[in-house]
Amino acid sequence: MTTTTSQHFFEHALDLVTHAITDHTAHDEWFSTLPTEPPRTNPLDPIRTINAPAWMQAGAVAAGLGALGLKLFGGPAAVSLGALGAASLLYAQRWEPAHPTLEHVTLHLAGLPAALDGLRIGHITDTHLGLRYADCNLAWAVAEMQRAQPELIALTGDFAGLKAGVPLITPLLQNLRAPLGIYAVAGNHDYWEGLADVRGALALAGIPLLVNRSLRLRWNSTDFWLTGIDDVFDGRPDFAAACADIPEGAFKLLLAHSPDLADNAQSHGFALQLSGHSHGGHLRLPRIGPITHPRYGVRYVMGHYFVGAMQLYVSRGLGGTPLRFLCRPEATIFTLRRA
Numbered sequence: 001m002t003t004t005t006s007q008h009f010f011e012h013a014l015d016l017v018t019h020a021i022t023d024h025t026a027h028d029e030w031f032s033t034l035p036t037e038p039p040r041t042n043p044l045d046p047i048r049t050i051n052a053p054a055w056m057q058a059g060a061v062a063a064g065l066g067a068l069g070l071k072l073f074g075g076p077a078a079v080s081l082g083a084l085g086a087a088s089l090l091y092a093q094r095w096e097p098a099h100p101t102l103e104h105v106t107l108h109l110a111g112l113p114a115a116l117d118g119l120r121i122g123h124i125t126d127t128h129l130g131l132r133y134a135d136c137n138l139a140w141a142v143a144e145m146q147r148a149q150p151e152l153i154a155l156t157g158d159f160a161g162l163k164a165g166v167p168l169i170t171p172l173l174q175n176l177r178a179p180l181g182i183y184a185v186a187g188n189h190d191y192w193e194g195l196a197d198v199r200g201a202l203a204l205a206g207i208p209l210l211v212n213r214s215l216r217l218r219w220n221s222t223d224f225w226l227t228g229i230d231d232v233f234d235g236r237p238d239f240a241a242a243c244a245d246i247p248e249g250a251f252k253l254l255l256a257h258s259p260d261l262a263d264n265a266q267s268h269g270f271a272l273q274l275s276g277h278s279h280g281g282h283l284r285l286p287r288i289g290p291i292t293h294p295r296y297g298v299r300y301v302m303g304h305y306f307v308g309a310m311q312l313y314v315s316r317g318l319g320g321t322p323l324r325f326l327c328r329p330e331a332t333i334f335t336l337r338r339a
Contacts (some may be wrong), residue, residue: 092283092325098133099327100318102144105304107311109271110339113251115222120150122178123332125257125276126158126317128189129172130165133329134319138172141318141331145176148333151219152180155207156276157187157231157257159198161319164195170203179216180206183226187257187277188233210255211235212242225252227270232258232296239268258296259314266308271311272336278302278315280327290327302327 013300043051122145127138145153153176160166176182184207190198209230217226225246230237237256246252259275278297281290290301297314305312318329 007270073080074273086327092323096324096326096328097322098136100137100140100331102148102195102328103332104311104335105313106335106337107272107304107313108337108339109311110309111251111271112336112338113222113224114338115220116224116251117220117338119336120148120151121253121274121334121336122148122150122153123156123274123313123315123334124153124185124318125156125274125315126279126319128158128161128165128317128319129168129170130162131319132158132322134161134165134174135168137318142172144331145178145333150178150333152217152226153178153182154226154255154274155182155184156255156315157185158189158276158319159184159187159202160193160315161189163193166197166201169198172203173202173205173207173234176205176207180219183215183228183255184209185228185255185257186211186231186235188231191231191234212238214242214244214246214252223250225250227252227254229254229256229261229265232261237261237264239264243268259300259312260313260323261296262300262305262307262310270310273307273310274315274334275300275312276315276317278314278316278326279320280314282321282324282327284326286326306313 083222124138124141127141128134129138155173159169173182180207184202186195186198186209202209210226211230212228214225214227216223218224227242227246229239229242243252252270254270255275256262256265256273256275258277259273262273263276266272278290278294278301280302281292283291293301300307300312300314301315305314313334314333315332316327316330318331
């Protein structure tokens with residue numbers, strides 16, 4: 001089970017530039033214009049990550065204590081501190097990023113139809129193929145999903161961490177199966193590494209990419225809706241277009257790569273949003289939290305939150321920079337229960 005404490009939030013929504021495409025024909029035509037190369041970056045763009053000042057303060061305290069130890073105990077203290085530092089670095093570089101964990105999370109949702117009580121959803125996100133450990137971690141996650149056999153599997157973006165990782169998407173995901181299907185949304189890295197290629201690789205594995213689109217699913221003779229929203233970095237999230245075909249009062253779930261979109265999503269009647277993007281901050285300290293927050297992953301970094309009437313779960317993801325401390329990679333299986 002996840003050890004993250006649930007938190008209640010209600011924040012100002014992000015200022016989104018909405019997508020102009022709403023009909024299915026235009027939607028399919030738009031796919032033909034997807035980028036195949038990373039977008040040009042403006043050198044004056046705001047920094048993409050926000051560092052935590054508390055880590056700087058903790059580092060200063062540790063340096064002070066180390067200097068005091070050297071003054072009091074000399075050489076033995078230097079050897080001990082060096083050994084501790086080397087062991088910590090080895091753990092953070094070699095062990096933790098290569099040992100993902102399967103989290104089992106039960107969510108009690110208001111408005112969940114009785115027939116959907118017990119529905120299980122597998123969640124894989126932020127594989128960042130092309131980076132160290134990414135392919136092994138994803139192969140592990142696929143095997144765990146096939147053992148657990150959830151009814152539905154959600155993939156919330158950042159499939160490739162490097163352009164060279166795109167060809168790995170199809171062979172690693174093509175054997176993934178779920179009775180209600182497997183569905184994906186794009187992350188910022190998918191745009192940066194070429195979204196047309198990522199979408200093609202997913203299609204070869206039989207996995208549709210949902211971009212401002214909703215699908216009606218049916219389980220135990222009861223309908224519910226699954227919505228995929230575009231990425232906020234280089235895409236154009238459009239909740240109006242995504243929800244246009246959903247009947248009033250229908251039970252609906254949202255897939256969104258960036259968790260901070262929850263502040264926009266909560267006003268559209270979603271019961272649950274699944275996200276990744278933040279990787280939990282990669283490096284964490286007790287009572288201090290993560291060393292850094294990515295843009296659009298600042299308010300919600302890891303675990304379970306309440307955002308208005310909607311619930312949000314942010315996965316630590318499977319990949320990213322191969323450096324983690326107290327923040328193991330994860331795949332997740334949710335069991336939905338009536339509140």
